[in-house]
Amino acid sequence: xxxxxxxxxxxxxxxxxxxxxxxxxxxxxxxxxxxxxxxxxxxxxxxxxxxxxxxxxxxxxxxxxxxxxxxxxxxxxxxxxxxxxxxxxxxxxxxxxxxxxxxxxxxxxxxxxxxxxxxxxxxxxxxxxxxxxxxxxxxxxxxxxxxxxxxxxxxxxxxxxxxxxxxxxxxxxxxxxxxxxxxxxxxxxxxxxxxxxxxxxxxxxxxxxxxxxxxxxxxxxxxxxxxxxxxxxxxxxxxxxxxxxxxxxxxxxxxxxxxxxxxxxxxxxxxxxxxxxxxxxxxxxxxxxxxxxxxxxxxxxxxxxxxxxxxxxxxxxxxxxxxxxxxxxxxxxxxxxxxxxxxxxxxxxxxxxxxxxxxxxxxxxxxxxxxxxxxxxxxxxxxxxxxxxxxxxxxxxxxxxxxxxxxxxxxxxxxxxxxxxxxxxxxxxxxxxxxxxxxxxxxxxxxxxxxxxxxxxxxxxxxxxxxxxxxxxxxxxxxxxxxxxxx
Numbered sequence: 001x002x003x004x005x006x007x008x009x010x011x012x013x014x015x016x017x018x019x020x021x022x023x024x025x026x027x028x029x030x031x032x033x034x035x036x037x038x039x040x041x042x043x044x045x046x047x048x049x050x051x052x053x054x055x056x057x058x059x060x061x062x063x064x065x066x067x068x069x070x071x072x073x074x075x076x077x078x079x080x081x082x083x084x085x086x087x088x089x090x091x092x093x094x095x096x097x098x099x100x101x102x103x104x105x106x107x108x109x110x111x112x113x114x115x116x117x118x119x120x121x122x123x124x125x126x127x128x129x130x131x132x133x134x135x136x137x138x139x140x141x142x143x144x145x146x147x148x149x150x151x152x153x154x155x156x157x158x159x160x161x162x163x164x165x166x167x168x169x170x171x172x173x174x175x176x177x178x179x180x181x182x183x184x185x186x187x188x189x190x191x192x193x194x195x196x197x198x199x200x201x202x203x204x205x206x207x208x209x210x211x212x213x214x215x216x217x218x219x220x221x222x223x224x225x226x227x228x229x230x231x232x233x234x235x236x237x238x239x240x241x242x243x244x245x246x247x248x249x250x251x252x253x254x255x256x257x258x259x260x261x262x263x264x265x266x267x268x269x270x271x272x273x274x275x276x277x278x279x280x281x282x283x284x285x286x287x288x289x290x291x292x293x294x295x296x297x298x299x300x301x302x303x304x305x306x307x308x309x310x311x312x313x314x315x316x317x318x319x320x321x322x323x324x325x326x327x328x329x330x331x332x333x334x335x336x337x338x339x340x341x342x343x344x345x346x347x348x349x350x351x352x353x354x355x356x357x358x359x360x361x362x363x364x365x366x367x368x369x370x371x372x373x374x375x376x377x378x379x380x381x382x383x384x385x386x387x388x389x390x391x392x393x394x395x396x397x398x399x400x401x402x403x404x405x406x407x408x409x410x411x412x413x414x415x416x417x418x419x420x421x422x423x424x425x426x427x428x429x430x431x432x433x434x435x436x437x438x439x440x441x442x443x444x445x446x447x448x449x450x451x452x453x454x455x456x457x458x459x460x461x462x463x464x465x466x467x468x469x470x471x472x473x474x475x476x477x478x479x480x481x482x483x484x485x486x487x
Contacts (some may be wrong), residue, residue, distance in 0.1 A: 004308030005146075011183070011312045015164055015319065018175040022168020029354045032169035033100050033331055034247040043178055044258035048245050049265045050177035050184070052079055052236065054321025055137035056383070058188065058314055061270060062297075063290035065277020069214025073274035078228040080266030082236025087259025090402060092252035094243060096473040102240050102398060103336040108470055109401035110409035111463035118416050120336030122393045123240045127332060128369065129386035130241065131325035135161075135373040137318045141295075141311060154373050157315075161323045162366030166359050170248060173323045180316030184269075187313025191306055192298065193272045199301050200279035209282045227435050230442065231387045238398045239390065241321075241328040252473075326369060330361040381432045388427065392441030393420035396449045404453075405464060411453030419445025 026032040039047070057076045064072030086094075099105050103120040138157030142148040148156075164172045200206050206214075213219045236242055249255035280293040283301070287293060298310050334357060376382055396419065397412035423441035430436045 003305045004311065007305065007308030007312055008315065011315065012160055014179065015160060015176050018179070019164025019167040019172040022164070022172030022175055024168075025171040026169045026355060029100075029358065031171060032355045032358055033327070034244065035170040035174050037095075037098070037248060038250050039174065039248045039254065039258075040250055041254050041258040041261075043174065044245075044249050044254050045261040045265070046181040047174050047177040047248070048083070048242075048259055048262035049269075050181040050316075050320035051241060051245055051324035052083055052262070052266060052321075053184065053269055053317055054134050055314070055318040056133070056321075057266075057269065058184070058273065058317040059137065059291060059294045061273030062277040062280065062294040063292075064220070065274035066281050066287070066293035067277070067290040068220045068274075069210065069216070069278050069281075070271075070274050071217055071220035072277055073270040074220055074225050075228050075232065076270035076273060077267055078225075078232040079236060080263045080270060081229070082233035082263075083242075083259060083266055084263035085233065086237050086242065086246070087256055087263055090237065091246050091249070091255035091259050093402065093471050094246045095249045095252055095255040097470050098247075098473075100244070100247065101332055101336050102238065102243055102394070103332070105243075106397065106401060106412060109459075109463075109467050110407070110412050111460055112409070117336065117340050118413065119394055119397070120332055120340070122389055122416065122420060124329060124332045124337060126386045126390040127240055127325050127329035128365070128372070129382050130239075131322055131329055131365075131369045132372045132376060133383045133386075134318050134322035134325060135369055136376065138315075141314050141318065151374050155370060157318070158322070158366065158370040158373065161319055161326060162363065162370070165323050165326050166362045166366065169355075169358065169362070170244070170327060173327060174248065176323065177320045180320045183309070183316040184313045184320075187310040187316075188276075189269070189272050192302070192310050192313075193276055195302060195306075196276045196279035196283075196297055199297075200282040206278060206282050210278065214278055214281070223435065227438070230438055231384075231391055234391050234395050235387050238394050239328075240332055241324045244328050244331065245324070322369075326366055327362060329369070330358065330365040333365055334358055334361040384432055385427065388423045388438045388441065389420060392423035392438055392445060395419075395442065396445040400449055400453075406453055406458060407449065408453045408456045408459050410456040411449045411451075414452040415445045415449035418448035 025036075028036075030036055053076070057079065061072065061076045064075055066072070094105070097105055097108065099108065101120070102123055103116040106119055107116045135154055135158045139148075139150040139153040142153035142157065164176060168175075197203065197206075201209075218225070246255050246259070249258065276297065277290070277293050280287075280297045284293070284296055287296060294314065298307055298314075302310055338361070393416050397407070397415045400407045400415070401412065419441045422444040423437045426437035426440055427434070
């Protein structure tokens with residue numbers, strides 16, 4: 001195991017070194033939060049794939065393959081579909097807005113008002129819980145590596161991510177994500193996948209050993225697939241962690257085609273995880289938990305050195321999602337909540353003064369994430385709450401603002417409140433893991449948006465003109481302050 005330990009230590013040290021290097025690049029708000037909006041296609045594609053394929057997609061995707069066979073790919077597959085939809089239909093418009101957060105987009109589209117800060121609170125809760133659930137995964141990986149105490153593992157892994165994210169912001173995260181993308185590709189797709197299939201005796205032996213349902217592409221169930229589409233595909237369209245990566249693109253074409261490449265990569269990654277899990281079912285038919293499949297097959301079947309690289313790949317998956325969610329959480333907390341509550345408004349010339357403030361918020365949010373991760377036991381429930389609130393409360397006003405000009409600020413506010421309350425009440429009634437909260441929450445949000453928008457005066461013509469100018473890329477970058485509501 002000494003070689004495996006050395007691989008992991010070198011990898012972690014490299015992450016910190018890149019954080020230090022990124023600190024030298026992040027000299028303005030734009031550089032710190034969105035890497036100066038100048039990532040080219042290759043780097044954009046790699047970092048986008050890295051952030052959406054986290055611990056849940058890697059460890060959880062293999063676990064679903066262990067439990068359901070090839071149809072276990074659907075969770076990660078729907079993530080890929082969401083990224084493809086975002087890239088093809090919306091990313092160019094999003095990139096041209098030149099904003100920093102989803103709430104700033106809502107302010108531009110609807111003319112300010114309370115919808116921005118309320119959506120900011122919902123988005124903050126989502127990004128916080130996303131970072132928490134990613135941070136908890138360190139316990140699983142470090143337990144395999146070092147038989148480490150859960151709390152110590154979370155503090156160690158979380159501290160490394162907080163350190164390099166605080167130092168260099170999006171530049172550090174971009175650099176580390178590119179390394180993590182390469183490590184994941186080598187470790188999971190090029191090493192673990194073929195080794196797992198060979199160890200299981202090949203596809204013919206896997207088919208002979210397992211029930212036919214394991215090779216049914218719809219074996220996981222139509223209702224489950226539909227729920228995955230609602231939560232993950234739609235979640236990809238509106239999450240701050242995803243939009244903040246779109247904001248880093250150099251231009252429209254980079255956002256569209258780079259994201260398309262990343263989404264296609266996700267589809268391949270989904271199938272790879274399901275195949276690895278299916279092979280693990282042949283090798284270890286009686287594991288206590290499906291989520292143990294990844295760690296077990298890595299620990300028992302891979303040779304020294306390769307095992308360290310594959311565990312580094314799992315660590316890379318967790319860190320990429322964790323760091324992306326952390327900077328998104330801090331950006332929302334600072335720009336959409338704290339600055340609005342204080343009534344701050346800075347001009348673009350003052351942006352360099354905001355780097356320190358954003359560093360402080362990443363550090364504070366990072367400490368909050370680590371503390372919450374230590375306190376929470378049920379990862380699945382925490383992540384479900386986050387995605388239910390995101391999709392139920394924010395999907396309709398965000399997509400509605402992009403495609404329907406009759407939507408109003410009052411309709412957006414009613415949509416966020418109705419959808420959010422419906423999700424909370426229905427989770428309390430049916431249970432957190434039930435499908436009904438997101439189904440009916442989304443319907444309540446849509447109904448409120450349509451009815452209230454049609455019942456209230458249309459958005460001011462000046463606001464819509466400014467919005468169209470921004471979508472066309474003919475307006476300067478947005479300053480920190482929210483757009484005032486029309487009188």
